[in-house]
Amino acid sequence: MASSASLMSAIPHIDCSRRVVHGNRCPSRATSSNLLLHSRSPSAALVCRTSARSDWRRRSLSSKHRFLQGVGTEKLQPQRRIASKLFGCMCNETLQTGASFPEQLDCVSFFRNRHRRGWRFKRDYLRAFQDRSSFPLQRQMLENNSVKPAHVTYANVGPDEPHVASTAWSDTVLEKPGIGLWDPETEGTELEGFLSSPLPPHPKLYRGQLKNGLRFIILPNKVPGNRFEAHMEVHAGSIDEEDDEQGIAHMIEHVAFLGSKKREKLLGTGARSNAYTDFHHTVFHIHSPTRTKDTDEDQLPFVLDALNEIAFHPKFLASRVEKERRAILSELQMMNTIDYRVDCQLLQHLHSENKLSRRFPIGLEEQIKKWDTDKIQKFHERWYFPANSTLYIVGDISDIPKTVHQIEAVFERTLPETDKAALHSTSAFGAMANFLVPKMPGGLAGSLSNEKSSTPSSYIDQSKSIKKERHAVRPPVKHQWSVPGTLHGAKPPQIFQHELIQNFSINMFCKLPVNKVQTYGDLRNAFMKRIFLSALHFRINTRYKTSDPPFTSIELDHSDAGREGCTVTTLTVTAEPRNWQNAIRVAVHEVRRLKEFGVTEGELARYLGALLKDSEHSAAMADSIPSVDNLDFIMENDALGHTVMDPRLGHECLVAVAEAITLEEVNATGAKVLEFISDFGSSSAPLPAAIVACVPKNVHVDGVGETEFKILPHEITDAIKEGLKEPILPEPEVEAPKELITSSQLHELKLRRKPCFVPASEDIFNTQIVDEETGITQRRLSNGIAVNYKITKNEARGAVMRLIVGGGKAIDNPDSGGAVVVGVRTLSEGCRVGEFSREQVELFCVNHLINCSLDSTEEFIFMEFRFTLRDGGMRAAFQLLHMVLEHSVWLEDSFDRATQLYLSYYRSIPKSLERSTAHKLMLAMLNGDERFVEPTPMSLQKLTLQSVKDAVMKQFVGSNMEVSIVGDFTEEDIEACILDYLGTVRSTGNTKYGHGYSPFTFRPSPSNVHSQQVFLKDTDERACAYLAGPAPNRWGFTVEGKDLFETFNSSSDADAEPSNQNKFVEQSNLRKELRTHPLFFGITLGLLAEIINSRLFTTVRDSLGLTYDVSFELSLFDMLNFGWYVISVTSTPDKVYKAVEACKNVLRGLHDNKIAQRELDRAKRTLLMRHEAETKSNVYWLGLLAHLQASSVPRKDISCIKDLTSLYEAATIEDIYVAYEQLKVDDGSLFSCIGVAGVQPGEDIAVPDDEEPDLGHQGALPTGSRGLSTMTRPTT
Secondary structure, three states, X not given: OOOXXXXXXXXXXXXXXXXXXXXXXXXXXXXXXXXXXXXXXXXXXXXXXXXXXXXXXXXXXXXXEEEEOOOOOOOOOOOOOOXXXXXXXXXXXXXXXXXXXXXXXXXXXXXXXXXXXXXXXXXXXXXXXXXXXXXXXXXXXXXXXXXXXXXXXXXXXXXXXXXXXXXXXXXXXXXXXXXXOOOHHHHHHHHHHHHOOEOOOOOOOEEEEOOOOOEEEEEEOOOOOOEEEEEEEEOOOHHHOOOOOOOHHHHHHXXXXXXXXXXXXXXXXXXXEEEEEOOOOEEEXXXXXXXXXXXXXXOHHHHHHHHHXXXXXXXXXXXXXXXXXXXXXXXXXHHOOXXXXXXXXXXXXXXXXXXXXXXXXXXXXXXXXXXXXXXXHHHHHHHOOHHHEEEEEEEOOOOHHHHHHHHHHHHOOOOXXXXXXXXXXXXXXXXXXXXXXXXXXXXXXXXXXXXXXXXXXXXXXXXXXXXXXXXXXXXXXXXXXXXXXXXXXXXXXXXXXXXXXXXXXXXXXXXXXXXXXXXXXXXXXXXXXXXXXXXXXXXXXXHOOOOOOOOOEEEEEEEEEOOOOEEEEEEEEEEOHHHHHHHHHHHHHHHHHHHHHOOOHHHHHHHHHHHHHHHHHHHHOHHHOOHHHHXXXXXXXXXXXXXXXXXXHHHHHHHHHHOOOOHHHHHHHHHHHHHXXXXXXXXXXXXXXXXXXXXXXXXXEOOOEEEEOOOOHHHHHHHHHHHHHOOOOOOOOOOOOOOOOOHHHHHHHHHHHOOOEOOOOOOOOOXXXXXXXXXXXXXXXXXXXXXXXXXXXXXXXXXXXXEEEEOHHHHOEOOEOOHHHHHHHHHXXXXXXXXXXXXXXXXXHHHHOXXXXXXXXXXXXXXXXXXEOHHHHHHHHHHHHHHHHHHEOOOHHHHHHHHXXXXXXXXXXXXXXXXXXXXXXXXXXXXXXXXXXXOOHHHHHHOOHHHHHHHHHOOOOHHHEEEEXXXXXXXXXXXXXXXXXXXXXXXXXXXXXXXXXXXXXXXXXXOOOOEEEEEEEOOOOEEEEEEEEXXXXXXXXXXXXXXXXXXXXXXXXXXXXXXOOHHHHHHHHHHHHHHOOOOHHXXXXXXXXXXXXXXXXXXXXXXXXXXXXXXXXXXXXXXXXXXXXXXEEEEOOOOHHHHHHHHHHHHHOOOOOOOOHHHHHHXXXXXXXXXXXXXXXXXXXXXXXXXXOOOOOOOOOOHHHHOHHHHHHHOOHHHHHHHHOOOOOOOOOOEXXXXXXXXXXXXXXXXXXXXXXXXXXXXXXXXXXXXXXXXXXXXX
């Protein structure tokens, strides 16, 4: 979806994605329900997207980082639980270790989320745990050689096609893994039979095929209620393009999607739509309500009709083709960042033997400019037909026969009988079709004998289909697998050197065929790999915590890459250029240690237990998985050829195979994955598919400045061999504490501190305030800490908690910042509390399934916890919070690492067009205030461990702290935890914390920096621009100190016209209620942002063709008395100036071009539907609860949650204009900066000084894991 504003934007809450320039990022969550989700391969994001309004949210750089990540983390996967995703983890193992750059700080934390980039990031839903007795595993399963209960009807396995997979974690502690159900000596035959048994398919999955060959899959799903997802997947992508058609599939996606009139008719119904293209398919998708609110009309037929037109009957009008040609050319330049170029290099070398190295979905500029309508239409006729497509419908649909009938009614009209001919089994794509919809007696396309399926008269024999060809393999390429051989036959290391690269990175690839997970034995093998690789992250992450670590990060990724048709294992090492050789040696040394000695018994028990416990969590959440996550999961696993299981069945299967796992088998299975690294150079080891180093051309040397960076291929090989020579020792066992505070220590604390609840304020007598309507309880402890909690069944047996501390970066010195962000990072790096080491604290989190992150924003510091309520998980999380507040350990080496990371990031800013451009805008608008940009080297040099500690800890004071908890707990349990662990935090002498920060000011006019430009020398041309100006904060305060409520409420009554009509009186009362409500400006500014975003897209992108991506975003503060708006636009150097002027015209044109009622209604509908869907999330409720008792946000009260929906509905166009008047858009208040990259600067373009780089900002796009930057951005 498109908007910068969300319903939550009206409410004061901790915004974990706040960006200084780009604004707030749309949250999303990763899914997992079964086995194997997303790919971490280079092509993961080579996806082109199109849609009606822009939902792309650039990621922010904040100081949010991993404080405690338990088992492990995946590179730049903030919303991936450490022990997350029941089966999303087995065949996609990604392990990252070490420190990440500050630009990645917001990425490594669980609660941050990279928006789904092109290749469809999965959402991570919360999964709680049920008692294992809910999922009994019977012994007769072993004896019967099968685990499929006779009474359950299952769907068939998916198609024989590889697709993406994912890493994940799970958790249930087995004290004696490998002991219990299986005795190999006496039950060897039964074990072998069990492991060869097929996994049980999803029991609710319906599959079918129409006469014209269109396959369809239906899954009833109740979350969110009264809504459904409909995705049309056409099995054609960039890999199907000929040499003169590179990018044409993406062009068709744009033209077909945005040119559909039937899709446009859905815009007013509450439906959202989008599309994307990658190597092997094009997907058009629509998220819609089941019925319209006004007419109660069934929406599915209209959605299907729109998809039918988009996919199979698009109108290739010359005018639309030209519009999309301009948009794609702008998109091509916009996405051509250094990250994109690095990802392309990785793919080119990894797949040098096939077309994957030469068919990136965005295409080639010179070809995109040439195609005429006839050329585009011929490609469409060749590939876009029903028999080469699959329709997925997942949502709140109860009548399956009716749904099948509706599908028939719409799609049977496509390709009449006269256009059909026989297709024998050897034709392309036939193998996949037969696997997806197996033949049944009588020729009906159906399922296995136990599949639920309808058999309408429209079904036909598989031997009859469309005459057009379909691929037998997806994607249709041949790979050169990594097989044993000598180094003489291996590819030499490849080096990509570029002036915009800041750090050294190297990738070692191993490429193998995909192993389909279809039997219990397949599942066990995947499970054992996951356990084995889980140990590497923890080992390196804890062993190499020094002031000057040899690497920045080490990531080991083992994943099924469906879009590439292979399994890729990758070792990625990132380091400062001066440390690159040591970094390689350390990575190879640790991989070799793991391969040679394997995991220990303690590690096996720990990670096996964690995976099983999370499996149980996933099973408990089976009925709470959003439809879009289920759909993505089915699509991916179908394509990979994995059996699609429901989470409950998946948990039973995982428990079953866990009993058949031994330490020896885990180490033997895992060792094979690492052989291409650990046995590098040996004739018995698989040859790497490619070794690619991406390095800078110049590096900064202290005392010298910029010097040339030199590296040769043989030096890389030598560094790898050096790592193989170093002596290795077995891994020592680390004892994990069962608790951080013993019962005797807690008893003593309670006697000394005497915790109790007190009235929340002087005018309230009750110590407990309960709102029956929302279920929110407010408490306050005698030490001043405010507590809010809500009991909810949204996420069974799971909970989230957030500590908010007022102050944040605002308390820094405006001329010399960095103390707070470096302090927060230092605390995160150290990860020690009391007498417990970092290793012990992290293992404590692993064993209790706790994920914790620490972050700071301009206004607040906060910690977030996600945990299970099983096995004392809530008490463990509260113990950890208590220890952080009472016994944090500040380490000098952690401070050094934090400082070096920010210094490295600062030096990288001049190499980013977006950052270089944005910093000028922010410094100009905020009059040089360093609190809103990254700390400079001069500021960093002034910091000491004591100064950063003081800056952080002085904010942790009595009434300045607020804790909110949401989850499936009992009142008795939560209040006991609150008293025991929050109530015993020592009370400070002065519980009234004053936020003493220097005032903020916008630069006065006139000045010579209101309009600026910047030039970045680059081999390729690109352009971007930012426009920004002042806005009030969420509560109606301005930077001048004005209270806007006093200004307009005094005159609003006088403006009202008298009337005796009851309707007018009712409307007048609603209007008065809204205008006097504390959230008036939060609500109206959020609606205004939706409207402006829609107009920017329609005018600047669609009508004028000046950009591919343009968005309007608001940053509304809660504690600080101001805010700002930002318009970000990408374009080409020759169009960017016109694009900026067009954006200004839209922003300033709301008086001349009045807001229509339909625009306001659409904005309301969008935000209200988003709110309705998000209320099923515990994390969303944390945002609603934020600041409910904060003294720094006095206007927030329970009405801001209770009245939210009615206040949005009451807003009028006049109210929107009241909010619009508070945005300063005149020449004296509007700031702009245009950035252009190319070989030579144009006239009046400033060139950044390499010796003194400009300040960064928090809206910069950070670098991601390989492939993530290569996707194209959505436009709707």
